[in-house]
Amino acid sequence: MTTLQMKNLSLTLVLATCLAACGNEPPPQDKLTLENGVDSAIQAERMKKTKSIFYNIPSPMETAGLLKKAGAKYNKTILNDVKNVDKYTSAGQQALNLGIYGADLSYTSVFNHTQESMFYTSCSRKLADRLGVISAFNDSTLELMQSNLNDRDALLDIVSETYWNVDAYLKENGRDNISALMIAGGWVEGLYIATQISKINDTPELRQRIAEQRISLNDLSNLINSYELEDARLTSVKADIASLQAIFAEVASGAPGTATSEENGVPVIGTGGTAATLTDAQLIKIRDRTAEIRTTYIN
Amino acid sequence: MYNVRTTLAKTLLASAFLLTTALVNAQCRSFAKNKCVPDLAPYKFNESFNAAQLAPGEEAEVNLTFYSGQEYRVMVCTHPILGEVNWKLVDENNKIVFESLADNPKHSFDLKAGSTSAMKVVVWVPSGGNTSMVHVGCVAILVGFKE
Numbered sequence: 074m075t076t077l078q079m080k081n082l083s084l085t086l087v088l089a090t091c092l093a094a095c096g097n098e099p100p101p102q103d104k105l106t107l108e109n110g111v112d113s114a115i116q117a118e119r120m121k122k123t124k125s126i127f128y129n130i131p132s133p134m135e136t137a138g139l140l141k142k143a144g145a146k147y148n149k150t151i152l153n154d155v156k157n158v159d160k161y162t163s164a165g166q167q168a169l170n171l172g173i174y175g176a177d178l179s180y181t182s183v184f185n186h187t188q189e190s191m192f193y194t195s196c197s198r199k200l201a202d203r204l205g206v207i208s209a210f211n212d213s214t215l216e217l218m219q220s221n222l223n224d225r226d227a228l229l230d231i232v233s234e235t236y237w238n239v240d241a242y243l244k245e246n247g248r249d250n251i252s253a254l255m256i257a258g259g260w261v262e263g264l265y266i267a268t269q270i271s272k273i274n275d276t277p278e279l280r281q282r283i284a285e286q287r288i289s290l291n292d293l294s295n296l297i298n299s300y301e302l303e304d305a306r307l308t309s310v311k312a313d314i315a316s317l318q319a320i321f322a323e324v325a326s327g328a329p330g331t332a333t334s335e336e337n338g339v340p341v342i343g344t345g346g347t348a349a350t351l352t353d354a355q356l357i358k359i360r361d362r363t364a365e366i367r368t369t370y371i372n
Numbered sequence: 373m374y375n376v377r378t379t380l381a382k383t384l385l386a387s388a389f390l391l392t393t394a395l396v397n398a399q400c401r402s403f404a405k406n407k408c409v410p411d412l413a414p415y416k417f418n419e420s421f422n423a424a425q426l427a428p429g430e431e432a433e434v435n436l437t438f439y440s441g442q443e444y445r446v447m448v449c450t451h452p453i454l455g456e457v458n459w460k461l462v463d464e465n466n467k468i469v470f471e472s473l474a475d476n477p478k479h480s481f482d483l484k485a486g487s488t489s490a491m492k493v494v495v496w497v498p499s500g501g502n503t504s505m506v507h508v509g510c511v512a513i514l515v516g517f518k519e
Contacts, residue, residue, distance in 0.1 A: 127434040129515065132419035138519050139439060229519075233419050241401045241421040281440075285488045288437045292490075295435070329464065329489035339443065339484050342469055346487030348440065 128296040133179035136263040143278035147184040151269040152177040165306030171200040172258025209238035268360035284349035287321040400510035408449030415445040415516025423512040431496040438485035443518040447480040454509030459495040
């Protein structure tokens with residue numbers, strides 16, 4: 074056996090191990106409730122209303138980076154179990170958990186736990202396949218990650234690009250509601266990770282970052298509420314978001330500064346503001362409600 | 373028979389529309405990925421795909437959150453067929469933080485957030501003047517951040 078053949082064999086074995094680690098064959102699926110059957114008039118009206126307005130929800134990678142900077146520690150026990158992947162049979166569940174596994178993947182990658190990153194990539198790929206997002210994930214994505222396991226920056230770039238490909242593919246193909254569910258799942262998982270970490274690694278910076286999620290929660294709410302479709306999963310997610318907004322409404326959100334200064338030639342916008350803060354009781358409320366919501370998504 | 377034909381024709385038209393839309397959007401993604409994202413370096417792309425096909429006179433806006441202490445690059449990238457566009461970054465009170473006009477265009481703006489705040493990028497395509505040709509082109513609004 075040549076060196077090249079051995080290399081290919083070992084790569085195949087690693088990929089097979091990753092796929093096997095991420096659950097077995099999926100059970101028969103529920104009917105996929107995708108967008109194709111939607112009344113075209115409703116869809117055209119929605120497109121007309123939202124065509125030019127975007128809500129930029131912080132990506133899982135950005136959130137994981139903020140957590141790391143805030144002093145958060147890595148804890149793999151709080152992530153969604155990779156074995157759960159085969160439980161997700163409806164399109165809504167698959168979209169939410171694609172977001173959740175995507176956030177877990179970003180968390181493991183940012184904290185440089187590459188083996189777990191491979192497992193979560195496999196799970197994400199399985200769900201993307203089942204949602205019909207065939208072009209965003211392929212064998213070469215896994216192979217590329219495998220060959221860059223020791224290059225954290227390259228790994229993060231691959232993860233970022235894959236997330237972007239999935240999101241863009243869904244939006245381009247008129248499946249914005251699936252994209253919105255994926256974004257919602259990722260956002261909830263990010264908040265879940267942050268609040269769970271705060272149990273054992275409670276820092277003022279981490280609390281501030283959790284409190285600041287009030288802003289992106291409002292953007293997420295606007296995004297989800299831009300869909301008027303009769304979609305049971307979107308409706309329940311809307312209610313979940315509204316319940317979190319009610320809790321966040323009590324949080325001291327701080328005030329952006331109004332002054333501008335300069336640092337190394339780069340303008341610093343909004344200096345002199347006050348930071349958002351969380352009381353113990355508010356943190357517990359947010360943590361508990363987020364955990365309840367997340368439990369309904371992953372089970 | 374008439375109903376079957378009408379339904380078939382409608383289905384074909386709808387399919388053609390969806391296919392065309394998907395193709396045009398895919399071209400927009402490909403344009404943003406190949407021509408715009410590389411210019412975000414050394415900032416890391418935040419993974420959000422905000423791109424639209426705009427015609428002269430049309431407008432797009434993106435709501436953003438900037439986190440205190442983080443450094444960002446905001447970029448507006450336009451397909452050459454559309455020409456230069458106007459864009460501005462405004463804060464929660466609609467105060468202009470940065471503005472670029474088509475006659476003196478700047479395609480990106482770097483900033484550091486002094487405090488966490490919600491802002492908005494507004495892009496508008498200048499009207500085409502007297503020309504009867506209407507060009508529709510891809511406009512991508514991208515954000516990069518420093519890890």
